[in-house]
Amino acid sequence: MVGCLAPGLALAVGGPANAADEKVTFTVALRNEVDSFNPFLGILVPSFEAWALTYDYMIGYDNADMEPTKTGLATDWEPSEDGLTWTFDIRDGVKWSDGEDLTAADIAYTYSRIIDGGPEASTWGSYLTEVESATAPDAQTVVLELKKPNASLPLLPIPIVPEHIWKNVSEKAVKTYTAEPKNGKPVVGSGPFRLVEGTAGGSTYRFEANPDYWKGAPHIDEVVFRVYKADDPAAQALIKGEVDFVENLPAVQIAALKDKPGITALNGASPGFEEIAFNTGAVDTETGKPMGDGKPALKDPAFRHALGYAIDYDAILDRVYQGAGEVGQTIIPPAYQDFHWAPSGDDAFSYDPERAGQMLDDAGYTKGDDGLRTMPNGDPIGTIRLYARSESPTSLDTMNFFKEWLVDLGIKAEVKAYEDNNLTSIILEGNYDAFAWGWFVEPDPGSMLSYMTCGQLGGWSDSWYCDKEYDAMYAQQATEMDREARAEIVKKMQQKLYEDSPYLVTMYDVIGEAFRSDKFACLQPQPEPDGVLIMQYGVSSYLSIRPAEDAGDCDGLTSGTEATAGGSSEGLSTGAMIGIGVAAGVVVVGGAVVAMRRRRTVGDRE
């Protein structure tokens, strides 16, 4: 065994060092697999990153405010007066990696596949709502015809696939089409990289730079994704230099990595939030009759809103999330400046138990002789059940704090953790009072806002919130073509939700990221200036990243990350040292104790 391992060591130790002289490889530790390289099938986040490397999009995003920009395949666009016809001008001279021209026809083809229904529609249909047809009257023009105006246009985060390849993949065959390299031939795309090795569900994916990319060749030769399922080994691999970037690390790991030389660790702002959601009144969607066993008190908006003042948001941020994140307010995160609404001054929730108590008193939920609050008619409120997700320790901690604050107010509460799948069915049956979960929010607020409409009851609605006024505003904003006018409605909707409080938004999310800043520089945050560095909309980081020694001023890119002095990977964290010490101790002591016991019994017997 040793004999055959020795040459392996020599080879493997020598191998990568030699290769590094030849090409620059940026290795990323992903935390989950790519579930499909076929853009019409995949659902997990790493798949979106893989498509973004491989394909182009018609519309780009502004890194500062996430507005649509002309950095994609479209150089300009224009909706008709009635909003029923959109005309896009398409860039000339873009080529597929096999040399064919990318034209408006490819774009129209991609969208048409989705409009025609089937698996493609399952993944992307919501972006092309109301779109009846996508055509390409000439090579530089795409025209979308709509039944009704659609305010989310022109944002279309759909990867554009080559018609000359995909026309051979029938609607039935899409389901099993992998879009992976075959017989050593890379996948045909137009993006800055192309997949040369890797398969869905695999543990390593290798992308090669496209030297002819129309925005200019990337400054690195390869991107390699490697899947690390556990936090600690991923962090160790970064320290050792086996990977250059680790995404999605918990705040504790980020804090530990911050002091390491040559490593930059940060908690990047990410457009998502955490909330405490209430059962505002579950109903059977067929009959409209009440369903489940939610507490009646929570059906009252005044009761829910009062609880907003019973939460110490700073304590949750500091003690549950170790300070990583931002105190939350409404369901559209501040990253989307245009659409975000925040309560001002006195209206804003702050930890004020007296005010919460006063509001409950005013609404009729006064304290009885036993110190417990009762319903306005004198009935007991009952024990509010707070459900946490067993997959998420932070949701459990949040609910444990919330329970204490409720008890202080004179409301009985208990905390229980459920596995995600279980909790989902409990929510759909309406058998809950409150739970803690979160959402990721897309640049277009439409889908997030829709989860709070009556139409989503029994669908994605998890608070059973249903309000006619809110629904009317939802319908109005969906067809409002003027971005500013739409933003006004969207803000009013957030205000309505804030007042009715089906959700109490506790936190805006961050994602822990760490990378070797002694090796690489010029990654771009999204949103600027403190957003995440990869797993963004678009691939700006992969286009601007370069080896630290060639960083310069990142070609004038002001938001790019800076190179730092390197440090040879040295010793272990104290925690690991202690761990190892304890391990060695346990083995020795364990061995000794058993040995002594044996000796004693042997001695007794003989």
Add this chain to the structure above:
Amino acid sequence: MALTAPDPTAVAAVAGGEDRRRRSGYARYAGAKIAGSLGSLAFMLVVGFFLFRVLPGDPARTMGRGRLSSPEQLEEFNKLYGLNQPLGQQFVTFIKNTLQGDLGYSLLYHRDVSGILAERMWPTLLLVGSSTVLAAVIGVWMGIRAAWRKGGPFDRFSTGSSLTLYSMPEWWLGLVLIAVFAVGMGPLPGLFPTGSLHSPDVDPSSLEGVLDTLWHLVLPVVTLTLAYLADFALIMRGSLLDEIGSDYLTTAKAKGLRDVDVRNRHAVPNALLPTATVVALSFGFIVGGAITVETIFSIPGLGLLTYEALQVPDYWLLQGVYLVSSAGVIFANLLANLAYAWLDPRVRT
């Protein structure tokens, strides 16, 4: 290890029967055992289907959270994967397809289940297989030495340390090994990689690739071997201790045989039978994978696959994994039965 060992209550067979009759007796016994195994497999197939369907969870909701945002998209997803069909119809399709060798389509990876299983099988076989072999060989050796000098320094050391390792959580042992031998500590350089099965730029089928894979497997295999060691060492030690007082060993010693020969030629063969059962059954469980070690070392094996499939739940993938691992256990059990009967004629009736 809930499966039964070969039937120990066998009645003594008629001794001295003619050779032909003995052989036909074996064939009948083997036939019955094989038929029994096929029956168990069929039973497992049915159980596998309903077991995973009663799990809470809706694949469209788990996978589509934040993605399939409209009710129409959810519906389309369910239609696409046949999840909207009645359970009975799904069951009939499942049985029909499985008999034709089609294990279905994975919701999670959008590919055929058999392809995924084939890909995930060999990392698990390499990891758990070689750990089981190593643990069995080293464990048996330790058990023999420990029992033969019961209460001696080696016995005390090996029993103590293997029990301690046995009680240690595998993930923790793995993390400690990574910290010491992969990242390096003090003067010790990081000799081994922190995870995965092979380097990204190496062709796994080349000689270099094979060596590279071996190099990557060192730490995970060591972790699992250490964890499994006690199983074999303690059983071997126990069964050899049972033999040590026997008269035939005294006779062997009286004949003037060397101590080593008494041990290896007389005592060990008789003590090996229970260990052989444990080894055979352990091989059956190899295909089940080792979830924790696969997770810590990022090895894409069947254990990790099962865990991921359960979260969706990815019914067809789970059925596939379940079928493969129960087939592994049933097959290993069958082999143990057949081997036992071959070794010990009393078992055959």
